[in-house]
Amino acid sequence: MAKKIAVLMTDLVEDIEYTSPVNALESQGHDVEVIAPEAGEVEGKKGGKFKADKSISEVNSDDYDAVYVPGGFSPDGLRGDENDRFSKFAKHFIEQNKPTFAICHGPQLLVDTDLLSGRNLTAVKNVRKDLENAGAKVHDQEVTVCSNLVTSRTPDDLDAFNGEIMKQLA
Amino acid sequence: MAKKIAVLMTDLVEDIEYTSPVNALESQGHDVEVIAPEAGEVEGKKGGKFKADKSISEVNSDDYDAVYVPGGFSPDGLRGDENDRFSKFAKHFIEQNKPTFAICHGPQLLVDTDLLSGRNLTAVKNVRKDLENAGAKVHDQEVTVCSNLVTSRTPDDLDAFNGEIMKQLA
Numbered sequence: 001m002a003k004k005i006a007v008l009m010t011d012l013v014e015d016i017e018y019t020s021p022v023n024a025l026e027s028q029g030h031d032v033e034v035i036a037p038e039a040g041e042v043e044g045k046k047g048g049k050f051k052a053d054k055s056i057s058e059v060n061s062d063d064y065d066a067v068y069v070p071g072g073f074s075p076d077g078l079r080g081d082e083n084d085r086f087s088k089f090a091k092h093f094i095e096q097n098k099p100t101f102a103i104c105h106g107p108q109l110l111v112d113t114d115l116l117s118g119r120n121l122t123a124v125k126n127v128r129k130d131l132e133n134a135g136a137k138v139h140d141q142e143v144t145v146c147s148n149l150v151t152s153r154t155p156d157d158l159d160a161f162n163g164e165i166m167k168q169l170a
Numbered sequence: 171m172a173k174k175i176a177v178l179m180t181d182l183v184e185d186i187e188y189t190s191p192v193n194a195l196e197s198q199g200h201d202v203e204v205i206a207p208e209a210g211e212v213e214g215k216k217g218g219k220f221k222a223d224k225s226i227s228e229v230n231s232d233d234y235d236a237v238y239v240p241g242g243f244s245p246d247g248l249r250g251d252e253n254d255r256f257s258k259f260a261k262h263f264i265e266q267n268k269p270t271f272a273i274c275h276g277p278q279l280l281v282d283t284d285l286l287s288g289r290n291l292t293a294v295k296n297v298r299k300d301l302e303n304a305g306a307k308v309h310d311q312e313v314t315v316c317s318n319l320v321t322s323r324t325p326d327d328l329d330a331f332n333g334e335i336m337k338q339l340a
Contacts, residue, residue: 073243077296080294080295080296111303
């Protein structure tokens, strides 16, 4: 059955961390919506231009089955939101045990949910200390699955990451 | 008396967070050395080209009187060092109560020292949760002075930041 997936991202997203999972999701018939600070366009770190379907101001987390946070410098930008709208949006999925996906720097945004204590995660080396300090158990592996929470380290892990995403949505 | 200050930075440093404090320091006769992953050149987020005087592999923290970590995406890059050489270098200054300066995303690198518990700091909004989770008391103010530790939030705070830097080195 097709699921509706919210992708939270802004400028300087790591291009392939957007395109690879989204292509995989859409090829399985899932419905992906990009949610950004403003609807319009998001510019990737490598120069890609991606459509932002909705502004965070116009969406409700109840309307989505899963959430995905790609990496690059986008998660840092989302954390700068004055009203923490992106971490509040993501919080719903962790609280409700809905599928929650993040790769590379993506888990940075999840730190702001205050819900990582005791959870198993991986991420790019640069932010692992922040996950540990948030109470997470951090692993250096291509993909870490912790119930509804699926995380990976870098673009090199995308095959394993996409595989676990699909299992969560099956 | 002239002091020797180590500036820890890599590509995507916030240009003015390098140039403004360094100009202030040099105008007072202090000796500034840029320490990067490799000696050569560092490229700023805004396109500036800055000389990297030394590689982190060839320096000893004992040889410097103070350390400065400018912001941008540079601190994130420094945290990616496989051997954590930049956070180990910075750790010396906090342990020895030598002047330690960081602005914007700069405090991210200090998180990796595991020495922020109980310290008063500020930083750009995006990383404040990480400082709290590291045990710091986080303030939303233009400059926070905690004994030898001086931190600021953004380029708008540079005047106040530079002023406190100079007091520490007087």
